Amino acid sequence: WSLEDFDVGRPLGKGKFGRVYLAREKRSGYIVALKILFKSELAEGRIEKQLRREIEIQSHLRHPNILRLYGYFYDAKRVYLILEYAGKGELYKQLKKYSRFTEKRSAKYIAQMTGALLYLHKKHVIHRDIKPENLLLGVKGELKIGDFGCPLKPTLSPSRTTLCGTLDYLPPEMVEGRDHNEKVDLWALGVLMYEFLVGVPPFEDPSSNRATYKRIAQVDLRIPEFVSAEAADLIRRLLRHNPAERLPLDHVLRHPWILKFNS
Numbered sequence: 001w002s003l004e005d006f007d008v009g010r011p012l013g014k015g016k017f018g019r020v021y022l023a024r025e026k027r028s029g030y031i032v033a034l035k036i037l038f039k040s041e042l043a044e045g046r047i048e049k050q051l052r053r054e055i056e057i058q059s060h061l062r063h064p065n066i067l068r069l070y071g072y073f074y075d076a077k078r079v080y081l082i083l084e085y086a087g088k089g090e091l092y093k094q095l096k097k098y099s100r101f102t103e104k105r106s107a108k109y110i111a112q113m114t115g116a117l118l119y120l121h122k123k124h125v126i127h128r129d130i131k132p133e134n135l136l137l138g139v140k141g142e143l144k145i146g147d148f149g150c151p152l153k154p155t156l157s158p159s160r161t162t163l164c165g166t167l168d169y170l171p172p173e174m175v176e177g178r179d180h181n182e183k184v185d186l187w188a189l190g191v192l193m194y195e196f197l198v199g200v201p202p203f204e205d206p207s208s209n210r211a212t213y214k215r216i217a218q219v220d221l222r223i224p225e226f227v228s229a230e231a232a233d234l235i236r237r238l239l240r241h242n243p244a245e246r247l248p249l250d251h252v253l254r255h256p257w258i259l260k261f262n263s
């Protein structure tokens with residue numbers, strides 16, 4: 001592939017590094033999202049080898065709820081990623097617009113997210129960076145994990161959003177700098193579910209990061225009255241301090257709250 005193969009259209013948004021454009025492959029007319037990264041940026045971020053690894057992982061993934069990476073190419077100054085175009089854009093913009101989702105809509109998204117995580121875990125890929133900002137919506141409104149994994153271990157840098165993963169989605173074991181495994185994605189699924197239903201993440205403490213860390217480590221969870229008992233039950237089964245006690249993904253798919261809206 002080369003840039004000449006594409007008609008490049010409007011910017012779609014800014015990814016972590018680089019910008020994404022609507023583009024059409026000239027021969028087929030196929031619409032894609034073309035992400036353009038500057039090698040200079042990558043070099044200073046020392047992430048070119050992470051990028052290569054992410055590209056390696058993502059190019060082998062095929063799942064309806066994981067955004068496809070169709071291919072990539074580069075020229076003297078830039079790297080180009082040919083990504084699937086998600087027809088309904090960024091999920092977090094919907095969340096901001098509606099401030100919170102209905103239980104029906106949340107249950108559909110959580111079921112789709114669970115399916116994608118089951119697929120990833122079977123391939124021994126830990127996502128590590130689940131949050132609304134990384135989720136896109138396909139043309140039929142289906143959820144698509146848009147960003148890939150978190151190449152670097154989330155450094156607990158003081159800023160709200162570490163280089164990888166926002167603070168809000170970190171599980172206790174990561175906040176406490178202990179070892180972690182794929183069960184970090186179960187915790188993040190619980191945080192995501194809470195944020196869909198309530199509109200804000202469960203342990204957010206606008207006063208300081210330290211306060212947020214504390215709330216995470218103590219699992220200081222308060223679920224508002226308007227959240228149904230079944231939904232609250234699933235949230236509590238995922239947001240467990242002990243990773244081994246978190247509800248496994250196949251059990252999430254069989255939870256009454258999920259079955260109620262995904263029959």
Ligand SMILES: CC(C)CCNC(=O)Cn1cc(-c2ccc3c(-c4nc5ccccc5[nH]4)n[nH]c3c2)cn1
Pocket residue numbers: 012013014015016020033035051054055058069081083084085086087088089090136146147148
């Ligand atoms: C392989 C590895 C390096 C990671 C690959 N993933 C990324 O680079 C993460 N990423 C995905 C995007 C992205 C952003 C927006 C879109 C869109 C999209 N569709 C839209 C519809 C309406 C309004 C905005 C839209 N953005 N489709 N596909 C996208 C893909 C940006 N960064």
